[in-house]
Amino acid sequence: MKLYTFFRSSASYRVRIALNFKGISYEQAPIHLRRGGGEQLMPAYKAINPQALVPALEDNGKILTQSLAIIEYLEEKFPNPPLLPKDPADRAIVRSMALGIACEVHPIQNLRVLNYVKATYKQTDEQVNQWAQHWIELGLAALQEMIAAQPKRGKFCFGDTAMLADVCLIPQLGNARRYGCDLAKYPTILAIEKNCNALPAFADAAPEKQPDAE
Numbered sequence: 001m002k003l004y005t006f007f008r009s010s011a012s013y014r015v016r017i018a019l020n021f022k023g024i025s026y027e028q029a030p031i032h033l034r035r036g037g038g039e040q041l042m043p044a045y046k047a048i049n050p051q052a053l054v055p056a057l058e059d060n061g062k063i064l065t066q067s068l069a070i071i072e073y074l075e076e077k078f079p080n081p082p083l084l085p086k087d088p089a090d091r092a093i094v095r096s097m098a099l100g101i102a103c104e105v106h107p108i109q110n111l112r113v114l115n116y117v118k119a120t121y122k123q124t125d126e127q128v129n130q131w132a133q134h135w136i137e138l139g140l141a142a143l144q145e146m147i148a149a150q151p152k153r154g155k156f157c158f159g160d161t162a163m164l165a166d167v168c169l170i171p172q173l174g175n176a177r178r179y180g181c182d183l184a185k186y187p188t189i190l191a192i193e194k195n196c197n198a199l200p201a202f203a204d205a206a207p208e209k210q211p212d213a214e
């Protein structure tokens, strides 16, 4: 498999965790999101992913895009170890936590959205950071409440095994720090982060460990 990725991209980071978690070996094709105005916008990459976003995964000649679609593909093809619980209601809870980050938080603090807000509405870097912080903190607060409220409370977002929600949470925390969020408000989440990063699948997927890290 070949992963089109950028070390600092949190959506790519999700897929790197999932690949490691399932013990799948893969090669990396780095796409630099800033160099030359952004390699994701160049025709060579848009031919791979017309959405001009990383990640994309190439497997057996097929190109897959959108990190959660890719991870669900990996889950179906390589069910063990699982990233979703067995019970349908539990699966829905874990997916809801994951989507709370991937659909509600991440897209509105993404590079192209922040660039647009900054340029079109003449915002300063500080104002743009405040925008990102606002949405990230709203999402993390909601997630922390969801984690605390469910009876299967354990070492991870849902029980004692890392799952899809954790795969989305850990990369989002990197973005939270980059935009200056105060993470001390989320002790449950910080404890989960520690437990996740003790696992090689998570630790090896960290941005600073990637071949294209700067």
Ligand SMILES: N[C@@H](CCC(=O)N[C@@H](CS)C(=O)NCC(=O)O)C(=O)O
Pocket: 008, 009, 010, 011, 012, 033, 038, 040, 052, 053, 054, 055, 065, 066, 067, 068, 102, 107, 110, 111, 112, 113
């Ligand atoms: N929903 C997409 C999000 C992908 C995404 O936003 N990727 C970012 C990096 S984390 C990107 O490529 N940004 C490029 C840009 O904003 O121009 C997914 O989960 O794959």
